[in-house]
Amino acid sequence: MMKTEHDPDRRPSVFDPVKIGPVTLRNRTIRAAAFEGMGRDHLPTQELVDFHGALAKGGVGMTTVAYAAVEQRGLSFGHQLWMRPEVVAPLRALTDQVHAAGARASIQLAHCGNMAHAKVAGGRPQSASARFNLYGPTLPQAMDESDIARVVEAHADAVSIARDAGFDAVEVHAGHGYLLSQFASPWTNRRTDRYGGSVHNRIRFAREAIAAAKRAARDDIAVLVKTNLRDGFEGGMELDDAIVLARALEEEGADALVLTGGFVSRAPMYVMRGSMPTRVMADVMTDPMLSVGIALFGQMLVKPYAYESRYFRADALAVRAAVKMPLVYLGGVDSGAAIDEALSEGFEAVAMARALIREPDFVNKLARERGYRSLCDHCNYCAAQIYTKKASCHYLEPPTDRVRALLRKDMGR
Numbered sequence: 001m002m003k004t005e006h007d008p009d010r011r012p013s014v015f016d017p018v019k020i021g022p023v024t025l026r027n028r029t030i031r032a033a034a035f036e037g038m039g040r041d042h043l044p045t046q047e048l049v050d051f052h053g054a055l056a057k058g059g060v061g062m063t064t065v066a067y068a069a070v071e072q073r074g075l076s077f078g079h080q081l082w083m084r085p086e087v088v089a090p091l092r093a094l095t096d097q098v099h100a101a102g103a104r105a106s107i108q109l110a111h112c113g114n115m116a117h118a119k120v121a122g123g124r125p126q127s128a129s130a131r132f133n134l135y136g137p138t139l140p141q142a143m144d145e146s147d148i149a150r151v152v153e154a155h156a157d158a159v160s161i162a163r164d165a166g167f168d169a170v171e172v173h174a175g176h177g178y179l180l181s182q183f184a185s186p187w188t189n190r191r192t193d194r195y196g197g198s199v200h201n202r203i204r205f206a207r208e209a210i211a212a213a214k215r216a217a218r219d220d221i222a223v224l225v226k227t228n229l230r231d232g233f234e235g236g237m238e239l240d241d242a243i244v245l246a247r248a249l250e251e252e253g254a255d256a257l258v259l260t261g262g263f264v265s266r267a268p269m270y271v272m273r274g275s276m277p278t279r280v281m282a283d284v285m286t287d288p289m290l291s292v293g294i295a296l297f298g299q300m301l302v303k304p305y306a307y308e309s310r311y312f313r314a315d316a317l318a319v320r321a322a323v324k325m326p327l328v329y330l331g332g333v334d335s336g337a338a339i340d341e342a343l344s345e346g347f348e349a350v351a352m353a354r355a356l357i358r359e360p361d362f363v364n365k366l367a368r369e370r371g372y373r374s375l376c377d378h379c380n381y382c383a384a385q386i387y388t389k390k391a392s393c394h395y396l397e398p399p400t401d402r403v404r405a406l407l408r409k410d411m412g413r
């Protein structure tokens with residue numbers, strides 16, 4: 001299998017093609033997995049198909065459909081995709097539209113673990129250990145070895161479904177405090193068996209899931225993995241463990257890593273820096289308890305992080321120095337200059353979420369004006385919407401005056 005290995009002497013341009021595993025992207029931009037909230041009954045809608053079609057027409061090298069559960073037990077939301085044979089035909093319409101516009105299509109494979117909701121997941125959430133998750137709120141069941149083997153196989157099955165639907169790549173979600181990250185993190189993993197304790201034991205599940213995904217991919221489609229640089233709170237996974245994980249996944253043959261950080265149940269703003277839209281979020285929540293809880297305590301419980309361009313740069317560079325495999329830089333990519341800098345530092349590609357939510361044609365704008373800067377103001381209104389609605393940008397789909405007033409308060413204006 002041919003692989004794009006990092007060559008420190010070469011300084012690619014954003015519009016140079018790049019090879020990730022068996023797949024060539026027309027340029028070095030990837031739309032990051034960012035939950036669209038456009039599924040219905042766990043199936044893609046025409047709106048989701050057109051949404052990714054628009055990103056492809058807007059110039060991205062590859063677009064990533066977010067957060068599809070590998071099994072029912074891994075579901076958090078009713079409007080989230082679930083990888084079953086029924087998704088193949090509607091997802092084929094999506095990949096056809098993306099390919100017709102010259103881009104590549106990837107799908108993120110996720111398992112929410114202790115973030116799953118019993119109502120949609122069809123049973124009690126499972127995780128590494130039975131530790132209360134305040135954010136759910138859930139008290140998950142600790143997985144036994146047969147549960148782990150089942151979820152490893154579910155990753156392989158989901159890759160086969162993605163291939164049948166015409167995807168060029170999958171991205172296995174091993175970050176942000178979802179199931180594989182709950183095993184990797186010493187905070188959520190208190191096991192004493194071969195899946196707990198040392199970092200090598202904590203990452204065993206991720207290794208097995210990636211090995212199964214690679215087997216099922218048969219080198220027809222690329223397997224990217226989204227991994228944490230740090231969980232973002234004391235007692236969570238830190239950079240030294242992240243480097244051990246990156247090296248292990250390189251050994252397993254992962255085609256690229258997308259480097260990220262944060263833990264939804266403990267440090268949700270670590271990945272999405274900028275303002276914290278708790279009033280808007282409380283407003284969209286349909287569960288009255290959660291809505292009141294977030295409105296009253298959201299600002300107190302969640303640590304804010306100020307936005308800056310390329311905020312994961314220092315940690316991502318440490319991983320760059322530790323592995324040879326292709327790495328995708330993510331986090332605060334907001335301009336032509338930020339992209340050039342990341343590529344000149346040895347990252348093979350960049351991934352963007354909010355810049356492309358604000359301007360789906362950001363890459364075409366960049367082609368016309370190399371110094372172009374994103375218009376996104378990191379208010380995170382888009383992220384506040386996803387719990388019950390779709391991820392819309394308030395500039396593109398203006399909210400009511402009442403919601404606009406809540407957003408202004410969240411932004412401290």
Ligand SMILES: Cc1cc2nc3c(=O)[nH]c(=O)nc-3n(C[C@H](O)[C@H](O)[C@H](O)COP(=O)(O)O)c2cc1C
Nearest residue numbers: 032033034035066067331332352353354382383391
């Ligand atoms: C609306 C929204 C939804 C997101 N949903 C996901 C998701 O489903 N899976 C994921 O791995 N990351 C998700 N993220 C995080 C993004 O992929 C990305 O890591 C983060 O926004 C930082 O990148 P950016 O500065 O380019 O926006 C989401 C972000 C936003 C704004």
